[in-house]
Amino acid sequence: MSDAELMSIGSFAQRCGLTASALRFYADSGSLLPAEVDPVTGYRFYREDQLAKAVLLRRLREIGMSLPSVNSALGADVIDAIRTVDDHVTTVMREAESVRQQAAAITTTLAERTRLQIARLSGPVLASAIEQILTATTDDPDIAVLGGVHVEAGPGVLTLTASDRYRLSTRTLVSNVDSAAAWAATVNGDDLRQSLGDLRRTSSVSVDVTDHGMNLRLTGRGDHHCRFVSEPFPDYRSMLATxxxxxxxxxxxxxxxxxxxxxxxxxxxxxxxxxxxxxxxxxxxxxxxxxxxxxxxxxxxxxxxxxxxxxxxxxxxxxxxxxxxxxxxxxxxxxxxxxxxxxxxxxxxxxxxxxxxxxxxxxx
Structure with a gap:
């Protein structure tokens, strides 16, 4: 192979998006060996046809895949490589959910002194209401409040409202907390959506709030923490009145x-x-x-x-x-x-x- 067909480690690194030090590490670990190594200088050289493998290696590492799993994917056929990536994603999502639940428990404990119960009602009933109201949300990065659900509480009632500007849905539920003080905030819609599976399987849920978010305390299951949306919710009651x-x-x-x-x-x-x-x-x-x-x-x-x-x-x-x-x-x-x-x-x-x-x- 002529020198013209080889790239220095610096040129190869620039083209594949990896640093020269990373390429040395992957060569030493056997993940991506250079095409040639100068026996005198120790300089490493790479071929054009190694670029695709280097880019794939970089992308696999960018999604947090371990080096053994990366090596397994690089050495497998397409079907097995896809299966390896899917298995990694499943593991990451499972771990992320575990972390989220643990974090919710921690924040609930930290905020216990300021906790206020605003509602207590059936889990399946609340799940149904949330599903209905979420259809009126939209994912707009410029207007985060349109992806949230406005929650209002008072003695014996809990009201959920959402709007995507073209539609507005509101539902009022009967609560078993007759002493609840008037309270309102907008809650992250994705956090509510993630609670639906557990809510459907829970006979009773207590809705508590702190300065940092809303907590769904599920009987026999872990709590779900729902973050607040800082943007003000549209004054929909005035709109309805006019x-x-x-x-x-x-x-x-x-x-x-x-x-x-x-x-x-x-x-x-x-x-x-x-x-x-x-x-x-x-x-x-x-x-x-x-x-x-x-x-x-x-x-x-x-x-x-x-x-x-x-x-x-x-x-x-x-x-x-x-x-x-x-x-x-x-x-x-x-x-x-x-x-x-x-x-x-x-x-x-x-x-x-x-x-x-x-x-x-x-x-x-």
């Missing part, structure tokens, strides 16, 4: 409406009505493909557009066999709630009709 009056109300079976929405592949959904039906209409206004759902309609006919990603979760989380849709016009939020239970309410923002939509004959 909503225009409802002009039309539609009551329709929840499962029937969900099935109709699932038959539409468009990003936007067009809802119309007459005095007997709620109609899920084709995006291009082709009435031959209308899906008519028998419904109880009070008030004027409706003609409103929604984003599927906004409307469908609001319907799917509604409690009960029938859902109530309250409309306030084409540009005002619509309210989605159960026809027989009022503890979960979701507001859904409509959207403008596409420009190529027919402007006449919108309603059935």
């Amino acid at each position: 909503l225009p009056a409802v002009t039309s109300r539609v009551e329709v079976p929840t499962a029937t409406l969900l099935h109709a929405l699932e038959q539409r592949s468009a990003a936007r959904i067009w809802l119309c009505s007459n005095d007997k039906y709620l109609v899920v209409r084709d995006v291009h206004g082709d009435r031959s493909s209308d899906i008519e759902l028998p419904a109880r309609v009070d008030g004027p006919t409706i003609d409103v557009w929604f984003e599927m990603t906004t409307l469908y979760p609001a319907i799917s989380t509604a409690v009960g066999t029938d859902v109530l849709l309250d409309f306030r016009g084409r540009e005002q939020p619509a309210t989605v709630r159960s026809a027989d239970r009022g503890d979960l309410t979701t507001l859904v923002m409509p959207v403008a009709a596409p420009r190529d939509t027919p402007t006449e004959g919108h309603t059935p």
Whole structure:
């Protein structure tokens, strides 16, 4: 092999992203041997075709894989190498969860003197409420509060609220702590999401708060610590208080409406009505493909557009066999709630009709 085909350790290090000292270490450990070593100077040289292996080695080490595991992956076929990486990720996640739980126990102990109990209720009931409310969150790195759940407590009640700006969901639960003082804060949505598995399997949960976060104390299981979100939550109560009056109300079976929405592949959904039906209409206004759902309609006919990603979760989380849709016009939020239970309410923002939509004959 000619000298022109070899790279010095410095050049090779620059191209693969490893330092020269790291390359010497990996050569001494047998992970990545140089192509040649000058017998006089001891200088190490590498080939072009060793770059891929060096880059893979670096990436495996960057995810915290041990050197023996790295060597195993480098020497294996593709399937076994992938399995080695997956096993490592599983181990890391298991250890991270263990650390999180231990840290939650430590912080709970440290904050014990300032602990305040704000609610006590059924674990499965709280899990269901959290799942419903989390559908109205969004992961926005610029507005962290949109990924959180606003928790409010008072004597005998616990209210959960979330909003992604296009939708707002709120649910009130009955608590067994009648002496709870008024309290409110926004809690990290991911922390709540990680508690769901244990909550579903816990008969009772006590909700305690400190200056540093909210703790879910699960009977027979470890505690879950939920961090606070520092940004202020939107003043949703003022917004609700200033909503225009409802002009039309539609009551329709929840499962029937969900099935109709699932038959539409468009990003936007067009809802119309007459005095007997709620109609899920084709995006291009082709009435031959209308899906008519028998419904109880009070008030004027409706003609409103929604984003599927906004409307469908609001319907799917509604409690009960029938859902109530309250409309306030084409540009005002619509309210989605159960026809027989009022503890979960979701507001859904409509959207403008596409420009190529027919402007006449919108309603059935």
